[in-house]
Each structure stands twice: as C-alpha cells, then as structure tokens.
Amino acid sequence: MQLSDEIFNRKNEAGGGIEVICGSMFSGKTEELIRRINRARYARLSVKVFKPKLDVRYDESDVVSHNAVAAASTPVDKSEKILLLAGHAQVVGIDEAQFFDAKLPEVCQSLANKGIRVVVAGLDMDFKGRPFGPMPALMAIAESVTKVHAVCVKCGNPALYSYRLVPGKEKVLLGEKESYEPRCRVCYNSKV
Numbered sequence: 001m002q003l004s005d006e007i008f009n010r011k012n013e014a015g016g017g018i019e020v021i022c023g024s025m026f027s028g029k030t031e032e033l034i035r036r037i038n039r040a041r042y043a044r045l046s047v048k049v050f051k052p053k054l055d056v057r058y059d060e061s062d063v064v065s066h067n068a069v070a071a072a073s074t075p076v077d078k079s080e081k082i083l084l085l086a087g088h089a090q091v092v093g094i095d096e097a098q099f100f101d102a103k104l105p106e107v108c109q110s111l112a113n114k115g116i117r118v119v120v121a122g123l124d125m126d127f128k129g130r131p132f133g134p135m136p137a138l139m140a141i142a143e144s145v146t147k148v149h150a151v152c153v154k155c156g157n158p159a160l161y162s163y164r165l166v167p168g169k170e171k172v173l174l175g176e177k178e179s180y181e182p183r184c185r186v187c188y189n190s191k192v
C-alpha cells in the first residue's frame, strides 16, 4: 500500500512540504503523526516535534496518544516560536494544531519553503461540527491531507465527529473519554 506520506519519505532529495492528518478525537491522528516521525528517524533524518503549551492532558511536554504511544516534544505558546526552535530539523511534527493561532499556516509554509517536511495533526472540527482554528487553512496549502476516522461508539461505523458529553459551550475544553465520544454523522445528529 502506498501511504500518502511516503511521497515525502525521501532522504536525499531537497523538497519540503506540508502533510496534514485530521479527523475526530480517537481517530488515530497522534498515532499516525508518531508513526511518520518514527519512520523519518529510521531514515536518520533530524526531527523536532511541537505541541501547543495549553495541551497538558496526558503530559506537559510529550505528545501522547490515547493508547499511550508517546514522542518527546517541545510545548510552545505561539506558532512563531516553532520557526525559532526548529533549528536544523529536516522534519517538523506538530500535534493538536487546532489550538494554535492563525499564523500557524504561514509558519508551516515558511518551513516547507526552506525544504523542511512538516507533518501536522489536528482536529478538523470542534464539538459543534465547525472547522477548528487554523486547520482549514492548513489543509488548503498542504501537499497531502489524510483524514482518519475513529469508530462510532454508538453504532460502530466510521466516526467523523467529536460529540461533547459534558456541559459547556466554550470552544476549548480539554478532555478525554469522560468529556467526548467519537460518533458517525447519524449518531452525532441524533443527539442522544
């Protein structure tokens, strides 16, 4: 199987690019980000991973998936810091991209234009089903967009929504299974 990231998995050619991994909560975005990062490390490329400082859900600095796969990362409070901290990295990974500010697409664009492979993972939609933060703009400028799906907890079909189980209308509300469940379109719209 030719996975979409493999077009970038080259060691000796210049040529940066942006890969976006998007989907609902529990869809495997972080796992897929870590998988690509690890493959880049096997290719002996230098890799740096970043996440937004506010994401302290599983760990203050590591990127951690719901099934406890982890990678060391640097938390940053604004996207421009990634440009300063990327150093000589050939591959830059960014998790929880939905929480970053509106400059993230510009930051990823400058990294890619410098020849860096940028792999960005994030929620494409918030709990209301609205596009989340800089994700739509990132998807527009990316070479590759991979949409992954969780399993709907109600019916077992592929899930694209993150249904909020707890009260609260604020867009940003950190949480896991106690606060959100992945649902397919039909089960999301049923609201029960």
Ligand SMILES: Nc1ncnc2c1ncn2[C@@H]1O[C@H](COP(=O)(O)OP(=O)(O)O)[C@@H](O)[C@H]1O
Pocket (backbone or CB within 6 Å): 023, 024, 025, 026, 027, 028, 029, 030, 031, 032, 064, 065, 066, 067, 149, 150, 151, 152, 153, 182
């Ligand atoms: N309903 C579900 N559908 C799919 N995976 C689930 C579900 N509930 C828990 N998981 C776990 O979540 C893991 C994916 O976690 P993660 O990569 O952190 O997802 P994301 O970053 O998209 O939230 C899966 O490998 C699986 O172990």
Ligand SMILES: Cc1cn([C@H]2C[C@H](O)[C@@H](COP(=O)(O)O)O2)c(=O)[nH]c1=O
Pocket (backbone or CB within 6 Å): 024, 025, 026, 029, 030, 057, 122, 123, 125, 126, 127, 128, 162, 171, 172, 173, 174, 175, 176, 180
């Ligand atoms: C839908 C939705 C989610 N969040 C928060 C909840 C989690 O802390 C993260 C998503 O993490 P994951 O790695 O994708 O599972 O985002 C939020 O703040 N607002 C929302 O609408």
Ligand SMILES: [Zn+2]
Pocket (backbone or CB within 6 Å): 152, 153, 154, 155, 156, 157, 183, 184, 185, 186, 187, 188
């Ligand atoms: Zn369903």
